[in-house]
Amino acid sequence: MAGVFTALRPRRKKSSFSSPSSSLSSSFFQSSPNTYASSGVLFLLTLLSLSLAAFAFTLQRRSGLPDLRCPGGRVLSSPDPEGILGRSRKLSFPYFRDWKIKFGSSDLLPKICITTSTSAGLEQTLPWIFYHKVIGITTFFMFVEGKAASPHVSKVLESIPGVTVIYRTKELEEEQAKSRIWNESWMGPLLYKPCNYELFVKQTLNMEMAIVMAREAGMDWIFHLDTDELIHPAGSGAFSVQQLLSSVPAEVDTVVFSNYESIVERDDIKDPFSEVSLFKKNRDHIADEAYYKHYHEACPGTTSYFFLTYVNGKSAARIQDHLRPNGAHRWSNYIKPLTEVQFHEAVVLHYTYSKFSDLTSRHARCGCKPTKEDVKRCFFLEFDRDAFIIASTATEEEMRYWYNKHVVWKDEETNHKLLKAGIFTRIYSPMVIIEHLRESGVFSSVIAEAWAKKNNASRHGGFWGTYSRKFGSHLMTSGKFINQGELKTRRKVAPESAPMEHADF
Structure with missing residues (x-):
């Protein structure tokens, strides 16, 4: 049972891992006499070369092997939803042909x-x-x-x-x-x-x-x-x-x-x-x-x-x-x-x-003014505020430039460095x-x-006939009923003393 809960941990607890292969090779060379070290290395290199040659021969005999750096071996570029959802012309993952x-x-x-x-x-x-x-x-x-x-x-x-x-x-x-x-x-x-x-x-x-x-x-x-x-x-x-x-x-x-x-x-x-x-x-x-x-x-x-x-x-x-x-x-x-x-x-x-359209469509989601002050009452996060202002005031070319500067990571050298460091x-x-x-x-x-299929049922499918009474009893277990009229007349500004249980949304 000791291993059952290893995936769980207290908040913010850190764990460190060492490479088993590196420790194994280190102990091997430290424990071996110098007279046998060079011959052992030569044997391992020879074995590695033969293994790589056999692997290369196997790859030549197989067709359709996907690019392991990017599973799928292709990029979806169709803006048409049916193109994205529809069947592809070729199988991109031959190893999964028998996957149920x-x-x-x-x-x-x-x-x-x-x-x-x-x-x-x-x-x-x-x-x-x-x-x-x-x-x-x-x-x-x-x-x-x-x-x-x-x-x-x-x-x-x-x-x-x-x-x-x-x-x-x-x-x-x-x-x-x-x-x-x-x-x-x-x-x-x-x-x-x-x-x-x-x-x-x-x-x-x-x-x-x-x-x-x-x-x-x-x-x-x-x-x-x-x-x-x-x-x-x-x-x-x-x-x-x-x-x-x-x-x-x-x-x-x-x-x-x-x-x-x-x-x-x-x-x-x-x-x-x-x-x-x-x-x-x-x-x-x-x-x-x-x-x-x-x-x-x-x-x-x-x-x-x-x-x-x-x-x-x-x-x-x-x-x-x-x-x-x-x-x-x-x-x-x-x-x-x-x-x-x-x-x-x-x-x-x-x-x-993750899509450029996520930026360009941002201005259509809100009726706030694209000013530094007004966006504060509309968005929690600073990046969302900046994105809304850009989407509401800039040309498409300017938005593309901003998107590449603030969202896109094109520098492969930096990406590789941060991957190696465990940041990405x-x-x-x-x-x-x-x-x-x-x-x-x-x-x-x-x-x-x-x-x-023929759509015989209504769009709402009798949903509220089943659940409305249960919702009603659950949603007012304390407090008073609030009707639509009261919603329009209640105070527009919440008390400043009201506590916030989570500041970052």
């Missing part, structure tokens, strides 16, 4: 769900859903708006087993208006503000509802993830989130997954999940000596940290009585403190600003899994089957 795709089975334990609030299209949501199915997520509660709520997208999402689609309707807003969250001091500083603050409040209200839905579905654990984030269950032999969470002691309530941030190496990325393999490690996973030695090289164009966006990770919570969201990154409980641990290897991969890391697993899903025709088949 096993999506999360409902009879496996623990049962894990993800809730998300999204406006993304199928080119992003389908790879996101099926990747997480492969690693053991069985259930998805998707609160959709914008493009994600359009008929041609929502029809497909609704057809996927395990996916529940919730639309932002008047009924939803009426239910959420009854939530006790509106009266909680920990949410006070976020209320009645536009843009990112408004989104953060919506996410929190949606998470609260997802907890109720998760309990009704018999879930054991719940994540809140955005559709530009992938769980990377490193540290589990089966590459399984279920295996990771099954090893967590019963007394633990939440588990933190540190986040790694994507690094784009060119400015024409179309499909981040399939084209991005370089990531900045979280500060929790970088040795202090390496971090401070390479700080200025790793932080160009930023003021204090080399992550563009959030740094505090995401967490999974065990479903339990009185569970509540604590912002979009953490969970809490109304009546007791939660016991929290952190995984040492498993992380959340955040693909942020290469992660290929999501690329391989998603590419194999694409090669197997999973995405194109889901789309085709969804449109082939």
Whole structure:
């Protein structure tokens, strides 16, 4: 049992590892007499040469071997979502031809769900859903708006087993208006503000509802993830989130997954999940000596940290009585403190600003004025503020220049240096899994089957008829009802004394 919990560790605890091969070779040469050292080296070199020759001969005999430096051996460049999701003309991963795709089975334990609030299209949501199915997520509660709520997208999402689609309707807003969250001091500083603050409040209200839905579905654990984030269950032999969470002691309530941030190496990325393999490690996973030695090289164009966006990770919570969201990154409980641990290897991969269009479309997401002062009331983070101003005031050429200067890492020498220092890391697993899903025709088949079926049910599918009473009783367990009229007349500025439980979002 000693090895079961080695993936868990207290927050900020550091571990160091030494190379077994280096220590082995060192002890060999130190213990061998000088008379035998040279002959031993000659024997090893001869053996190595023969091995390389045999390996080269094998490669010549095989065809279609992928470039190991970049799994897939090709770059997706089609801006058309069907081109990104559709079947490729050739298999890029011959080693995976016999791989059987096993999506999360409902009879496996623990049962894990993800809730998300999204406006993304199928080119992003389908790879996101099926990747997480492969690693053991069985259930998805998707609160959709914008493009994600359009008929041609929502029809497909609704057809996927395990996916529940919730639309932002008047009924939803009426239910959420009854939530006790509106009266909680920990949410006070976020209320009645536009843009990112408004989104953060919506996410929190949606998470609260997802907890109720998760309990009704018999879930054991719940994540809140955005559709530009992938769980990377490193540290589990089966590459399984279920295996990771099954090893967590019963007394633990939440588990933190540190986040790694994507690094784009060119400015024409179309499909981040399939084209991005370089990531900045979280500060929790970088040795202090390496971090401070390479700080200025790793932080160009930023003021204090080399992550563009959030740094505090995401967490999974065990479903339990009185569970509540604590912002979009953490969970809490109304009546007791939660016991929290952190995984040492498993992380959340955040693909942020990984496409140039993520910058150019930024100005359309908010009605704030593109000034230094006004953006402070719209965005939490300084980089988001700067990006909004550039997207709102610059030409496309100027935006391209800014994007390459602040987001793109083109200097291969610097990238290699930071990789060697342990500041950056290469992660290929999501690329391989998603590419194999694409090669197997999973995405194109889901789309085709969804449109082939007759849509007999309404878009809302009687959802509120099933859940509204349960939500109503859960959301007003304390405090008073708040109706839509009261929402418009309540104080517009939150009390300055309201505490903030997490400053970095």
